[in-house]
Amino acid sequence: xxxxxxxxxxxxxxxxxxxxxxxxxxxxxxxxxxxxxxxxxxxxxxxxxxxxxxxxxxxxxxxxxxxxxxxxxxxxxxxxxxxxxxxxxxxxxxxxxxxxxxxxxxxxxxxxxxxxxxxxxxxxxxxxxx
Amino acid sequence: xxxxxxxxxxxxxxxxxxxxxxxxxxxxxxxxxxxxxxxxxxxxxxxxxxxxxxxxxxxxxxxxxxxxxxxxxxxxxxxxxxxxxxxxxxxxxxxxxxxxxxxxxxxxxxxxxxxxxxxxxxxxxxxxxxxxxxxxxxxxxxxxxxxxxxxxxxxxxxxxxxxxxxxxxxxxxxxxxxxxxxxxxxxxxxxxxxxxxxxxxxxxxxxxxxxxxxxxxxxxxxxxxxxxxxxxxxxxxxxxxxxxxxxxxxxxxxxxxxxxxxxxxxxxxxxxxxxxxxxxxxxxxxxxxxxxxxxxxxxxxxxxxxxxxxxxxxxxxxxxxxxxxxxxxxxxxxxxxxxxxxxxxxxxxxxxxxxxxxxxxxxxxxxxxxxxxxxxxxxxxxxxxxxxxxxxxxxxxxxxxxxxxxxxxxxxxxxxxxxxxxxxxxxxxxxxxxxxxxxxxxxxxxxxxxxxxxxxxxxxxxxxxxxxxxxxxxxxxxxxxxxxxxxxxxxxxxxxxxxx
Numbered sequence: 039x040x041x042x043x044x045x046x047x048x049x050x051x052x053x054x055x056x057x058x059x060x061x062x063x064x065x066x067x068x069x070x071x072x073x074x075x076x077x078x079x080x081x082x083x084x085x086x087x088x089x090x091x092x093x094x095x096x097x098x099x100x101x102x103x104x105x106x107x108x109x110x111x112x113x114x115x116x117x118x119x120x121x122x123x124x125x126x127x128x129x130x131x132x133x134x135x136x137x138x139x140x141x142x143x144x145x146x147x148x149x150x151x152x153x154x155x156x157x158x159x160x161x162x163x164x165x166x167x168x
Numbered sequence: 169x170x171x172x173x174x175x176x177x178x179x180x181x182x183x184x185x186x187x188x189x190x191x192x193x194x195x196x197x198x199x200x201x202x203x204x205x206x207x208x209x210x211x212x213x214x215x216x217x218x219x220x221x222x223x224x225x226x227x228x229x230x231x232x233x234x235x236x237x238x239x240x241x242x243x244x245x246x247x248x249x250x251x252x253x254x255x256x257x258x259x260x261x262x263x264x265x266x267x268x269x270x271x272x273x274x275x276x277x278x279x280x281x282x283x284x285x286x287x288x289x290x291x292x293x294x295x296x297x298x299x300x301x302x303x304x305x306x307x308x309x310x311x312x313x314x315x316x317x318x319x320x321x322x323x324x325x326x327x328x329x330x331x332x333x334x335x336x337x338x339x340x341x342x343x344x345x346x347x348x349x350x351x352x353x354x355x356x357x358x359x360x361x362x363x364x365x366x367x368x369x370x371x372x373x374x375x376x377x378x379x380x381x382x383x384x385x386x387x388x389x390x391x392x393x394x395x396x397x398x399x400x401x402x403x404x405x406x407x408x409x410x411x412x413x414x415x416x417x418x419x420x421x422x423x424x425x426x427x428x429x430x431x432x433x434x435x436x437x438x439x440x441x442x443x444x445x446x447x448x449x450x451x452x453x454x455x456x457x458x459x460x461x462x463x464x465x466x467x468x469x470x471x472x473x474x475x476x477x478x479x480x481x482x483x484x485x486x487x488x489x490x491x492x493x494x495x496x497x498x499x500x501x502x503x504x505x506x507x508x509x510x511x512x513x514x515x516x517x518x519x520x521x522x523x524x525x526x527x528x529x530x531x532x533x534x535x536x537x538x539x540x541x542x543x544x545x546x547x548x549x550x551x552x553x554x555x556x557x558x559x560x561x562x563x564x565x566x567x568x569x570x571x572x573x574x575x576x577x578x579x580x581x582x583x584x585x586x587x588x589x590x591x592x593x594x595x596x597x598x599x600x601x602x603x604x605x606x607x608x609x610x611x612x613x614x615x616x617x618x619x620x621x622x623x624x625x626x627x628x629x630x631x632x633x634x635x636x637x638x639x640x641x642x643x644x645x646x647x648x649x650x651x652x653x654x655x656x657x658x659x660x661x662x663x664x665x666x667x668x
Contacts, residue, residue, distance in 0.1 A: 054270050058272060145277070
């Protein structure tokens, strides 16, 4: 998988989506925003080009975990973004297949590093499988 | 070879320039700190509008108050912001809506870069020589930690200075968020405060220049900010001859061996209604005859009453005022701080060449002016007037009408070069008045007391009262063995026939 892979960004807050798209775009990543569960579902239907997902769970109900399972099903690695440090959220995230949990506010440099390594790892796996 | 003193950039406030020794040193950064409502923005507006806008291209960078509001408030105070460019970095109302608020990244990550880019673009384009930044502390939220903030603030100031700007930046320092770091990095620090006694301005740091220390009174009025530098008497000197200023009443001049000298402080003390003000005005009447100007600052009595009283005792105050040889200024209670009052007196002396100044009275001065250390302020003012060769008359009211003698009240005797006292005395059941001199630094004086009368023809002073004793107690007695002629028939106001 290439660094130009599409990143699915899930967030209730439009400004957050804008900022994610802006910061990731500067590094050459393309993002597909999803502000509702419907948009999330739609993105999963067209999941072929998705290399990674960032899921900000703030503002969503438990149904978000089902979509996370969907990501796992499609073998799309994803990070859960949480508004607070919580053992319960961390546990639920990992149970539903998340690679890690990030607490807001995110540090741009760290996020980019993490995305880079996840995509690279995914690409290596893909090559090995291929 | 001595270095030429640095050129100064006027701040737009005369009093502040005086405190700073002429103004700010250009191409440096100065911190203006103070709580809410202390006048930071007003001082900034003076700074931006004082130069030629076409040459200095002033720039106002606002992080809090929006441009439109600043312009509106400034116009209400009479500032012309026509030539001032604004860089408005304040949040718009849209930020409040969900569309604008975010929480995924820290503000430092999101806002810093666009803010910096906007500032750089504006400064590069305008090349301003005067920049006012309100408030630098907002940058604190754009830095991830205190180290980053310090580094960013320093490099930002350096960037502006390298572009040729003189920067005045404000801080909103509080106990919760101290601004000590900004004070360290600034080339000068100006503090504004708003206490119960009034507004004050003080300078605590000014790299490369001397400045006038202490707190100075500041006033925010309908025309902006005014600063009244604390009076430092030693910085004012004027050559003058310490000649005596006569009163024009021969007996009184005899008593004083000539009169009050220029550059001396004279206390005229006595109980209420005894004629202290009239006595002071008598010296002014004589000075007016020589064409010299005098000013009376009246703290208690209304101008109308004072003028009426003076005319009634043959002192032509109206004519004197018309000719400009007299001015009477009514000081309303709590109208001015001592620094403001001192500035007013200074203007009177330095612009109008006033030679005699009377403060009527020292008790009124104490009650009318807002401050803790009034004797200290009065001392400074009197010493300044002394250095300028002005004759100062301080009217001091003694509360007791009769009884044990007191020279003055309120602990001001130490200030006086001359002390003249007026007393009520009871002679044969009749209330009369006596005048005497207690102290005269520059000449000898008559040690005896004389009777004084205030009539519609003016002040009349009698011959020395050498035959009475116990005058200071207020209940004089005749000395048993009078001299051969006793002077009693030589023009005494006393009627010898009344002697027991």
